Amino acid sequence: MRYSQLFGKTIRQDPKDEVSVNAKLLTRGGFIRKEVAGVYNFLPLGLKVLNKITNIVRDEMNKAGGQEILLSALQNKASWEKTDRWNNFDALFKVKSRQETEYALGPTHEEVVVPLVGQFISSYKDLPLYLYQIQNKFRDEARAKSGILRGREFLMKDLYSFHTTEEDFEKYYERMKEAYSAVFTRCGLDAILTEASGGAFSKFSHEYQVITEAGEDEIIYCAGGDFSQNTEIAEVAAGKECDLGHGPLKKVKTIEVGNIFPLKTKFSDAFGLTFKDKDGSQKSVIMGCYGIGISRLLGTIVEVHNDDKGIIWPKSVAPYDVNLIELKSQMANGKTTSQNLKLSGELVYEKLREVGIEVLWDDREDVSAGEKFADCDLIGIPVRLVVSAKTGDQVEWKNRGEEKTELISIEEAIKRLI
């Protein structure tokens, strides 16, 4: 991609209506732009990152046997009345058609997926079943805040599992823990598996919490990794010695990037989702559900990986592999042009692209070196390559977040990038 053609410019000053680090940096870098409070548009750079994250999540869900579907965002009011949530789900957006028909704008999809599955499940032979989707969710938050960490519309992956027995559910619950750990690790985050309340229809749930001052949650955990509880249910205090000798428990602020929890037969019973077992008896389907806030995950990555110059994307989710910068050189006749370089930006750009490397090429003609470097740091692509009169027939390599630069051949650069 040529930077000069890219939709979405960087801006020098912090937007006045943002306070959170994620919204400031993502807005300044040209990744997102706010539509209304709690609702953001994703520009090409932002969508690139979102898609990288989405693909990691999709990969791990598929590995765990998940089948991807896409459910409706506009939902049947009757279903929400059946589960008694039409008037009890605080953040439920409700819309009314010109015919006065009311709908829910989906904040979650039990009300859709359970009746849907009911149309296909009749025997124990149809189970287990794992369905997931990646879709925009709507929640009428009393107060949107923290940039894309808590919006009224946000991208979420939700998976629903359907089982014949409690044992089978528990086995899959453990499988999902592995999948979630893999997702967060691949996204460059250290997410702590934390016990939390189960809400209205389960004794417990598990959350994946990432430590950062920007977090709205609070956990008490052991640095040794054997204990973590959300303070909303924690019965121990910070400072207590870990039972396994890992030292005192700590209390820290965190962002909840995912959660998983048992639904038992709460929704199955509401919709009569049953199956015929081997012995001929009719039984309720056991369910679990598993969510990852994908746009929140993106914001969390920014909160964790940044410095005073901008974002520092982990390689796995970076919008591009390389930010290529071309600086002009002096010609004999006094004119300046990129054509005079031994190794032009154009040539490097094409060579990298030929082997499948994703390149953001800052080909702008009338922009100073300093501005290009500043934008490069702000956007946060992991590797910066510079071609200029100084680099001769080589390229200058620099990792984002490090000061060291080195001159290497284009072949060496390609080798490192693949």
Add this chain to the structure above:
RNA sequence: CGGGGUAUAGCGCAGUGGUAGCGCGCACCGUUCGGGACGGUGAGGUCGCAGGUUCAAAUCCUGCUACCCCGACCA
């Protein structure tokens, strides 16, 4: 939903009753060219919306809306 704040050019802001301003950005010209360069010229505004007071309102009054912050809320 309670409390507090803000709304003026694309962005960030100044402007307390008398001709609408600054910085950045943008367009054009020239000089620069490895860490957000410089000079010159220029374009760009129903001052959030509606009503009121006044000879005169960005400025005072009333109502509304949007956005931000703190809190409550966050199956």
